[in-house]
Amino acid sequence: MSQLDLTLDCDVSALHLSFLETGQAKPSRETVLQIADGLILALASRNALLQAAGPFRAVLQEMMDRPAPYPAILADRHWRVRATNTSTALLLAPPQGEANETSLIRMLTDSPAAEAVIENLPAAVREMRGRIAPEALEAGNGPVLRDLLEALEAASLRHPVARPSR
Structure with a gap:
């Protein structure tokens, strides 16, 4: 899947996705879930992605x-x-x-x-x-x-x- 395909599937701009990839932006919970939907991730993978994306443990x-x-x-x-x-x-x-x-x-x-x-x-x-x-x-x-x-x-x-x- 290309970055363009992912942005279209997730309804996230290419620039924002690029900033997320480089660490220049922190994703919101909603953005993480949009990306998980676009990637068609299983529940366990979604949870792991949410944990990795933010201060979940804290x-x-x-x-x-x-x-x-x-x-x-x-x-x-x-x-x-x-x-x-x-x-x-x-x-x-x-x-x-x-x-x-x-x-x-x-x-x-x-x-x-x-x-x-x-x-x-x-x-x-x-x-x-x-x-x-x-x-x-x-x-x-x-x-x-x-x-x-x-x-x-x-x-x-x-x-x-x-x-x-x-």
Whole structure:
């Protein structure tokens, strides 16, 4: 695809596109999306392009830091930690362990420290199982979410929710 073809497909001027290529101009979010449309990029590639084009990380980190001292977590669709604020980093340190586990689910299900630091671990496991079950169905029962759901089901058996006594 030539630069001219791209400018026509994206509805961006050739001069502006040239300035973007040489770093003389910074693209707006809308311009990045116009170029992504013109290039017919997949969603993952669009997201990568948006991240590369601007202060995406800084904006996310500001959003993560704003609720401090309360915890904030940014996780991907497989429940892997992508960013945290300082409070969350302190809370997650014990279940992450030396291996620096990034999966929130694996921290709940596999970490020996989870039981010691999460007072309501059985309820947390049940809650996460309730969240992941529909996500796994919606995702076509993909292998990653299916494995996480199996880990939560096994953890539910090890950590049953106590029934209130009468």
